[in-house]
Amino acid sequence: MEQPSAAIGGPVSHAIFRVARLHRMLAGSLLRPTGLYPGQELLMMHLWDHGPQRQSQLVSVLDSDAPTVTRTVQRLERAGFVRRRPDPTDARASLIEPTPASRHLREQIEQIWQQLEQLTVGPLDPADHSSALGILEQLERNLVTATTARACDDEGAN
Template structure:
């Protein structure tokens, strides 16, 4: 890939990321949420109670960020945190009734955001998009060892 093509790909991904996050923030603000908190709420709605370390892994977020999000969501009454029976140092996080209602609102918002994002794309492209984006994310996942792509390690 030459620089012009690389630049076009990287700039498009960067711009999409920035604008998608900004639009998500604008949609979440009336609900009293910040970007990232909705992902935590949706994960708990999908899976049920989890310890914070599991949440961190599931949503791809650093543990200190999950701790901060859970504190804020607990203070607003949307989740509860209780000591894990098997490890008192760990906290089990669970949605409250308020949190479940908020997660339902977030699901509607999430549909709106996705529909806005893919407007104008053919249905086949929209269907292929999640797989393509997961592949792209996997290609730049810093938690995974990088393939050598035929390069030899220095001797």
């Protein structure tokens, strides 16, 4: 495959794109036997760690948006991994909790995360490993800055 011009215009952007795609594919493929789709495991893990949650809490913790969480919860509910209970203190809200049946999943998920991490990091020596993490965190900070800057611009424009 020849060098696409995307790589010329933005080598880092293009690399992020490809790494993310491969990583998501690999995660999906590792997760497949459990019946979960990528993204659902984050929600489950948070429920296991922190107990019953409101959807709004899940939205802020997962840094997702309300419609996505609504449907993810619906799918997990249909799959039997999650259950809803009315919030006694607020009739608008419901509490999402993992079902007893889902306990079995937890160790699978943890093992998959370990495996995914190891496959991703591969044969990197510890120095490269920590510099990889540092670079990614720097990129994240840059992107957060850029995103919030754009959000403010938009506000000003409106």
